[in-house]
Amino acid sequence: MSTTTEHTDAPASLPPQPAPDVDTQGFWEATANGRLAMCRCINPQCRLWMMPPLDACRKCAAPTNFEEVSGQGSVYTFVVQRQAAVSGYLDNLPYVVGIIELDEQPGLRLPGRIVDIIPEDVHCDMRVQAALEPLPGGDYVVPVFRVLH
Amino acid sequence: MKQSLHDAAVVGIGRTNYSRKSGRTPTSLAAEACRAALVDAGLTPADVDGFTCFDTGSSSASASAVAHAIGVDDLGWCLNVYGGGNIVTTTVMGAVTAVTSGQAEVVVAYRVLASNTRYGKNLGVIEVDGEHQFAGPHGYLVPPQWFAMFAQRHQHEYGSTSEDLGAIAIQERLHASRNPHAVGKDPITLDDYMNSRWIAEPFRLFDCCYEVDGAVAIVITTSDRAKDLPHPPVYVLGAADSNRDGGSVVQFSDMTTMFSAGTAPKLWKRTGLQASDIDVACMYDCFTFTVMATFEDFGFCEKGEVGDYFRAGRATFGGDVVVNPHGGLLSEGYIHGMNHHYEAVLQLRNEAGNRQVPNAQTALVTSGAGPFGGALIYGTAATL
Ligand SMILES: [Zn+2]
Numbered sequence: 001m002s003t004t005t006e007h008t009d010a011p012a013s014l015p016p017q018p019a020p021d022v023d024t025q026g027f028w029e030a031t032a033n034g035r036l037a038m039c040r041c042i043n044p045q046c047r048l049w050m051m052p053p054l055d056a057c058r059k060c061a062a063p064t065n066f067e068e069v070s071g072q073g074s075v076y077t078f079v080v081q082r083q084a085a086v087s088g089y090l091d092n093l094p095y096v097v098g099i100i101e102l103d104e105q106p107g108l109r110l111p112g113r114i115v116d117i118i119p120e121d122v123h124c125d126m127r128v129q130a131a132l133e134p135l136p137g138g139d140y141v142v143p144v145f146r147v148l149h
Numbered sequence: 150m151k152q153s154l155h156d157a158a159v160v161g162i163g164r165t166n167y168s169r170k171s172g173r174t175p176t177s178l179a180a181e182a183c184r185a186a187l188v189d190a191g192l193t194p195a196d197v198d199g200f201t202c203f204d205t206g207s208s209s210a211s212a213s214a215v216a217h218a219i220g221v222d223d224l225g226w227c228l229n230v231y232g233g234g235n236i237v238t239t240t241v242m243g244a245v246t247a248v249t250s251g252q253a254e255v256v257v258a259y260r261v262l263a264s265n266t267r268y269g270k271n272l273g274v275i276e277v278d279g280e281h282q283f284a285g286p287h288g289y290l291v292p293p294q295w296f297a298m299f300a301q302r303h304q305h306e307y308g309s310t311s312e313d314l315g316a317i318a319i320q321e322r323l324h325a326s327r328n329p330h331a332v333g334k335d336p337i338t339l340d341d342y343m344n345s346r347w348i349a350e351p352f353r354l355f356d357c358c359y360e361v362d363g364a365v366a367i368v369i370t371t372s373d374r375a376k377d378l379p380h381p382p383v384y385v386l387g388a389a390d391s392n393r394d395g396g397s398v399v400q401f402s403d404m405t406t407m408f409s410a411g412t413a414p415k416l417w418k419r420t421g422l423q424a425s426d427i428d429v430a431c432m433y434d435c436f437t438f439t440v441m442a443t444f445e446d447f448g449f450c451e452k453g454e455v456g457d458y459f460r461a462g463r464a465t466f467g468g469d470v471v472v473n474p475h476g477g478l479l480s481e482g483y484i485h486g487m488n489h490h491y492e493a494v495l496q497l498r499n500e501a502g503n504r505q506v507p508n509a510q511t512a513l514v515t516s517g518a519g520p521f522g523g524a525l526i527y528g529t530a531a532t533l
Contacts, residue, residue, distance in 0.1 A: 016285035
């Protein structure tokens with residue numbers, strides 16, 4: 001379970017910012033350096049990818065690190081957000097958020113906006129490619145997804 | 150001697166009015182519901198030695214504070230459970246097992262929601278940690294979005310439609326129209342449903358529960374003591390839970406199903422019952438799709454058939470099973486599923502008035518949506 005830090009005044013104009021911990025900071029360090037990397041077990045007999053990241057593999061308890069991924073995957077599912085529901089997305093509507101299943105491992109999923117497409121053209125199992133974009137607010141770079149040609 | 154679930158019973162139910170804005174504190178609302186449940190049970194705060202509630206961390210009305218507020222001086226058993234709809238079964242079963250294990254004799258379990266807690270939007274967030282740090286920055290952070298993701302995948306794999314979700318919303322609203330306590334009493338048509346505004350497509354306004362201020366409490370005591378109390382005792386025939394994929398609404402493996410795919414087989418096995426044995430189904434319905442997925446998982450019909458099932462009148466009076474006769478979270482009001490327990494007990498006591506399910510002997514009550522949740526089955530004395 002995670003927590004959110006809120007202030008109760010006016011709606012925030014920036015999107016929610018990540019609050020990394022020691023287990024997740026490798027993801028954000030990679031995106032800041034232009035790479036999309038996911039948490040992976042280093043045990044040669046295991047090599048499990050895992051999300052959310054852990055410092056020890058959930059299958060074999062071996063150490064993990066962050067390894068670059070292709071950024072290619074399929075849209076498992078998605079929503080079209082047409083009303084303001086989350087800070088930072090008050091007037092930039094509609095937008096599409098997908099849950100992307102990455103090619104590296106069945107069930108390895110990453111949420112992200114699907115951009116440069118009209119919502120009506122998005123469909124489940126559509127092939128997509130990740131790209132990295134700065135998150136408004138200054139400190140973080142996030143993956144977004146575009147149709148893979 | 151082996152403890153039995155049947156050594157405890159629900160003997161009292163209480164609730165406040167449900168409204169959009171009560172102007173009252175969570176403690177005030179919770180205290181009113183708990184007092185009402187004790188009056189209903191023929192007991193007083195002096196009889197109470199156990200208290201429990203669940204909360205997602207936004208309310209100040211802890212079990213110890215509410216017990217104190219109604220005049221209970223000392224609790225021998227007090228449990229504050231962290232969670233939402235997923236944890237209702239666990240909370241109620243905590244009270245049951247506190248009684249059957251002799252840790253307490255009279256336990257009050259409640260849930261309160263007030264205007265300081267609304268889940269549909271979250272416009273003040275500045276930082277997110279844990280798993281949500283990967284989703285929140287994309288404007289993906291609130292429950293309607295999470296479960297719309299599930300509905301979208303179901304539509305893709307099984308061809309379910311907006312009209313199918315609408316059939317659930319329409320049926321529950323019709324049930325609520327007979328319930329004076331409901332906040333959403335005006336029947337809706339398919340046109341009303343289809344024309345309601347998008348919340349998180351594929352969810353429209355009428356796919357979403359009706360958030361209100363209010364509280365519900367139930368009282369549980371020993372079966373021995375229950376014999377001398379005013380109402381017929383209602384028993385728990387069995388309970389089960391399922392928590393998968395770390396409780397993640399991103400990683401949950403098969404989003405055409407929910408927790409109920411794990412909960413249902415356990416519950417049927419533990420009780421020896423099956424879907425056709427259930428008279429009243431209080432299905433947790435934070436969203437219409439929660440009913441669709443859990444109804445399939447519990448085996449009331451095949452995948453993709455829920456819309457037809459509801460349109461054919463099989464989920465209402467005179468059908469196969471009455472689903473949410475009170476109107477559910479969608480139309481009676483969102484008390485996080487505790488109101489489903491109130492309704493189930495009312496029905497099994499044969500006290501539901503103009504919405505009474507004839508000869509109701511068994512009630513399934515589910516709780517939760519997505520990756521985690523539970524369910525229990527209540528029965529009358531005749532079912533033991
Ligand atoms: Zn491993």
